[in-house]
Amino acid sequence: MSERTMGSLTAQGVTWIAGGTTILDGIDVTFKPGLFTGIIGPNGSGKTSLLHLLAGVNQPSSGLVTLDGEALTSLRSRERARRVALLEQHAETGLDLTARDVVELGRIPHRSRWPGAVHDDAETIERAMHRGRVTALGDRRWATLSGGERQRVQLARALAQEPEVLLLDEPTNHLDLGHQIAFLRTVRETAPTAIAALHDLDLAAAYCDELIVMQGGHIVAHGATDDVLTAELIRDVYGVEAVVETHPVAQRRTIVWVAGGEHACRRPS
Numbered sequence: 001m002s003e004r005t006m007g008s009l010t011a012q013g014v015t016w017i018a019g020g021t022t023i024l025d026g027i028d029v030t031f032k033p034g035l036f037t038g039i040i041g042p043n044g045s046g047k048t049s050l051l052h053l054l055a056g057v058n059q060p061s062s063g064l065v066t067l068d069g070e071a072l073t074s075l076r077s078r079e080r081a082r083r084v085a086l087l088e089q090h091a092e093t094g095l096d097l098t099a100r101d102v103v104e105l106g107r108i109p110h111r112s113r114w115p116g117a118v119h120d121d122a123e124t125i126e127r128a129m130h131r132g133r134v135t136a137l138g139d140r141r142w143a144t145l146s147g148g149e150r151q152r153v154q155l156a157r158a159l160a161q162e163p164e165v166l167l168l169d170e171p172t173n174h175l176d177l178g179h180q181i182a183f184l185r186t187v188r189e190t191a192p193t194a195i196a197a198l199h200d201l202d203l204a205a206a207y208c209d210e211l212i213v214m215q216g217g218h219i220v221a222h223g224a225t226d227d228v229l230t231a232e233l234i235r236d237v238y239g240v241e242a243v244v245e246t247h248p249v250a251q252r253r254t255i256v257w258v259a260g261g262e263h264a265c266r267r268p269s
């Protein structure tokens with residue numbers, strides 16, 4: 001990214017109620033600028049719901065989300081779109097666009113409304129496509145792309161947006177191992193502040209500076225990745241017995257599950 005302005009996103013006492021149910025309850029968290037924070041936790045624990053509040057897609061029922069001290073709700077939608085990008089789990093477009101057109105959509109919040117003042121975004125778009133490894137797909141129609149190709153195009157769109165904060169919802173779902181690694185490395189190297197919901201704990205261990213752990217709509221742990229990712233936490237949150245150790249060659253935490261699963265998704269009392 002050309003500008004590496006780093007955004008500090010904070011949720012203060014955030015609760016979100018949907019369909020009469022409290023989905024998120026008493027969320028207090030500050031995502032440190034410049035870090036890559038992973039959000040982990042079982043299915044239904046509230047990861048996507050939290051990302052949607054952090055992106056301003058949904059409003060908290062109570063509490064406040066702030067970006068660099070300003071309430072997200074006080075920002076005009078155009079400014080919010082310039083500063084915060086969300087890469088959804090199943091990003092779609094109903095339009096007949098090429099991959100390059102989709103990446104170009106990331107520049108819309110930066111374009112002037114005034115005729116004659118439009119500046120050339122071509123370089124930013126090409127750089128984002130290179131970083132997302134989708135340059136060769138530029139002329140392909142969106143509808144013809146595979147799931148993993150679409151995911152990489154959406155990353156390039158988000159990078160073209162040059163946000164202060166990049167939010168990603170299970171971004172590696174459709175990607176093969178090589179592209180998972182390349183994708184998360186690109187996020188780590190180019191996004192100023194990145195926050196990603198992740199299911200793969202080994203990838204989280206490899207790429208995230210910090211982890212927050214969600215269970216039943218609460219944050220139950222937050223800290224440096226190696227401090228948070230323990231066998232005890234995996235047992236408590238996922239109901240899985242695992243061995244967590246530092247791999248002698250890779251020199252990072254690896255998780256080997258041994259048994260369990262019966263108690264997964266237990267809600268805290």
Ligand SMILES: Nc1ncnc2c1ncn2[C@@H]1O[C@H](COP(=O)(O)OP(=O)(O)OP(=O)(O)O)[C@@H](O)[C@H]1O
Pocket residue numbers: 018019021023041042043044045046047048049050
């Ligand atoms: N609009 C809504 N109305 C009612 N319930 C909702 C709504 N959105 C989410 N939920 C519920 O809130 C809970 C949390 O959902 P969320 O998608 O945030 O979980 P998640 O941790 O991202 O799950 P997964 O790992 O399966 O993607 C789930 O029980 C879900 O069914």
